[in-house]
Amino acid sequence: MVTETTGTWGWAVGGAGPTREQELAWVERVAGFFARQNGLPPIPGRALGWLMICDPPEQSAAELAAAIGASRASLTTALQVLLAGGFVEPHHRAGERTTYYRLADDPWTDVTRRRMAALTSFLAVTEEGLDLVGADSARAERIRQVHELFGWLDSEVGPMWRRWDARRAGRDG
Amino acid sequence: MVTETTGTWGWAVGGAGPTREQELAWVERVAGFFARQNGLPPIPGRALGWLMICDPPEQSAAELAAAIGASRASLTTALQVLLAGGFVEPHHRAGERTTYYRLADDPWTDVTRRRMAALTSFLAVTEEGLDLVGADSARAERIRQVHELFGWLDSEVGPMWRRWDARRAGRDG
DNA sequence: CAGTAGTTTCAGTCACCACTGTAACGCGCC
DNA sequence: GGCGCGTTACAGTGGTGACTGAAACTACTG
Structure with missing residues (x-):
C-alpha cells in the first residue's frame, strides 16, 4: 500500500x-x-x-x-x-x-497593482499636508521631500504596468 | 493675547x-x-x-x-x-x-526601497516552490505565473531606483 | 416527505499587542 | 557630591481579532 x-x-x-x-x-x-x-x-x-x-x-x-x-x-x-x-x-x-x-486565473497582477496603488496613495496625504502648512512655508520643506518621492513613484508605476501588459499581451495574445 | x-x-x-x-x-x-x-x-x-x-x-x-x-x-x-x-x-x-x-534627513527613499524589496522577496518563495513540486510538473504552472510576475517586477525596480538616484543627484548634486 | 451532506452563522474563548502608571536608573548642574 | 530632570524598564490593563464548536439553514436524494 x-x-x-x-x-x-x-x-x-x-x-x-x-x-x-x-x-x-x-x-x-x-x-x-x-x-x-x-x-x-x-x-x-x-x-x-x-x-x-x-x-x-x-x-x-x-x-x-x-x-x-x-x-x-x-x-x-x-x-x-x-x-x-x-x-x-x-x-x-x-x-x-x-x-x-x-x-483564480491570475490574481497576482491585480493584487500587486492594488498594493502599489495603496503605496502611492500617500501622495494625497502629502498634498493635503502642503495645503495645510502652506506650500511656501518653511515647514513645507519636510513634507515636500516625501511628496516629490511619491509623486515620482506614481509617475513611474503607470508606465511600468503598461510594460507588463504589453509583455503579457505579446506572449499569450 | x-x-x-x-x-x-x-x-x-x-x-x-x-x-x-x-x-x-x-x-x-x-x-x-x-x-x-x-x-x-x-x-x-x-x-x-x-x-x-x-x-x-x-x-x-x-x-x-x-x-x-x-x-x-x-x-x-x-x-x-x-x-x-x-x-x-x-x-x-x-x-x-x-x-x-x-x-531624519530623508528617510523616505530608504523606507520605500525596503518596502519594495520586501515585496519582491516573494521571488525566493516561488523559486523554492518550483523546486518543491518540480519545475516541469503540471502543478508548477500555477506557481510559474506568480514567479514570472515577481521576477519581472524585480528586474524593474533596480533600474527604477537608479533613475531616482540620478534625478536626485542632478537636482542637488 | 423524511433523511442527509454541505455550508453558513454565531457566540464564546484565547492569545496577542499597544498603551499606561509607577518605580528604578543615569547623567549633567549647583 | 547630593539633586533633579529626563529616560528606561516593567507589570498590569483594555481592546481587538482570529479561531473553534455547535447549532441552524439550505438543497439535494430516495
Missing part, C-alpha cells in the same frame, strides 16, 4: 515528490508573506498557499480544512476573504452539491 | 495658520497610512506625522508626548521604533541634557 501514504496525488506513486511536511512548510512561508504584505490572517494565507500547489487544483472547503489543519468554520471565513480579494474562484460540478475552490 | 492660542508657533502670530485640530487630523492620516503600509503602531505613526509638520522641527520626548496626547513612556517605545526604522534622528544641544528628535 505505497499509494496509501501519498494519498490522492497520482503523480507521487513510485515517484520522488515532496513530502506533506515539505509542502506545509512552503505553505507556511506563503502565508507568512501575505500576512506581512497584505495583512492576510494565517488561515486564509495557508489556504491560498495550499491552492497554489495542491493536486487536484480544485478542492472543497472540507478538503482544504483537512489539508491545512483548520476547522471548516474557519475555512468559510477564509474563503470569503480570498473570494473578496479575487484570489480564488468557486467552481461547481454538475450533479454535485459541493463547491470546489481553485486559484 | 492672540498669540496665546497659537502657542509656540511664531509664524502664526497674526497669521491664518492651521488649527491644532486640523494638524492632529492630518497627523492621524499619516499614522493611518504607516499603520497599513509598514505595520507601525498608532503612537509611533502619530509621532512621525507630528515631526513632519511641527515647529520647531526638533522636539523632546515630553513635547511630542504632549502634542499627540500620549504618555511619556509610550514615547520611549515609539521613538525606539522610529529610530530603528531610520525615521528620526536624535539631536543634542550643548549645555542641555534633553534629547531632541527630528525627522
Whole structure:
C-alpha cells in the first residue's frame, strides 16, 4: 500500500515528490508573506498557499480544512476573504452539491497593482499636508521631500504596468 | 493675547495658520497610512506625522508626548521604533541634557526601497516552490505565473531606483 | 416527505499587542 | 557630591481579532 501514504496525488506513486511536511512548510512561508504584505490572517494565507500547489487544483472547503489543519468554520471565513480579494474562484460540478475552490486565473497582477496603488496613495496625504502648512512655508520643506518621492513613484508605476501588459499581451495574445 | 492660542508657533502670530485640530487630523492620516503600509503602531505613526509638520522641527520626548496626547513612556517605545526604522534622528544641544528628535534627513527613499524589496522577496518563495513540486510538473504552472510576475517586477525596480538616484543627484548634486 | 451532506452563522474563548502608571536608573548642574 | 530632570524598564490593563464548536439553514436524494 505505497499509494496509501501519498494519498490522492497520482503523480507521487513510485515517484520522488515532496513530502506533506515539505509542502506545509512552503505553505507556511506563503502565508507568512501575505500576512506581512497584505495583512492576510494565517488561515486564509495557508489556504491560498495550499491552492497554489495542491493536486487536484480544485478542492472543497472540507478538503482544504483537512489539508491545512483548520476547522471548516474557519475555512468559510477564509474563503470569503480570498473570494473578496479575487484570489480564488468557486467552481461547481454538475450533479454535485459541493463547491470546489481553485486559484483564480491570475490574481497576482491585480493584487500587486492594488498594493502599489495603496503605496502611492500617500501622495494625497502629502498634498493635503502642503495645503495645510502652506506650500511656501518653511515647514513645507519636510513634507515636500516625501511628496516629490511619491509623486515620482506614481509617475513611474503607470508606465511600468503598461510594460507588463504589453509583455503579457505579446506572449499569450 | 492672540498669540496665546497659537502657542509656540511664531509664524502664526497674526497669521491664518492651521488649527491644532486640523494638524492632529492630518497627523492621524499619516499614522493611518504607516499603520497599513509598514505595520507601525498608532503612537509611533502619530509621532512621525507630528515631526513632519511641527515647529520647531526638533522636539523632546515630553513635547511630542504632549502634542499627540500620549504618555511619556509610550514615547520611549515609539521613538525606539522610529529610530530603528531610520525615521528620526536624535539631536543634542550643548549645555542641555534633553534629547531632541527630528525627522531624519530623508528617510523616505530608504523606507520605500525596503518596502519594495520586501515585496519582491516573494521571488525566493516561488523559486523554492518550483523546486518543491518540480519545475516541469503540471502543478508548477500555477506557481510559474506568480514567479514570472515577481521576477519581472524585480528586474524593474533596480533600474527604477537608479533613475531616482540620478534625478536626485542632478537636482542637488 | 423524511433523511442527509454541505455550508453558513454565531457566540464564546484565547492569545496577542499597544498603551499606561509607577518605580528604578543615569547623567549633567549647583 | 547630593539633586533633579529626563529616560528606561516593567507589570498590569483594555481592546481587538482570529479561531473553534455547535447549532441552524439550505438543497439535494430516495
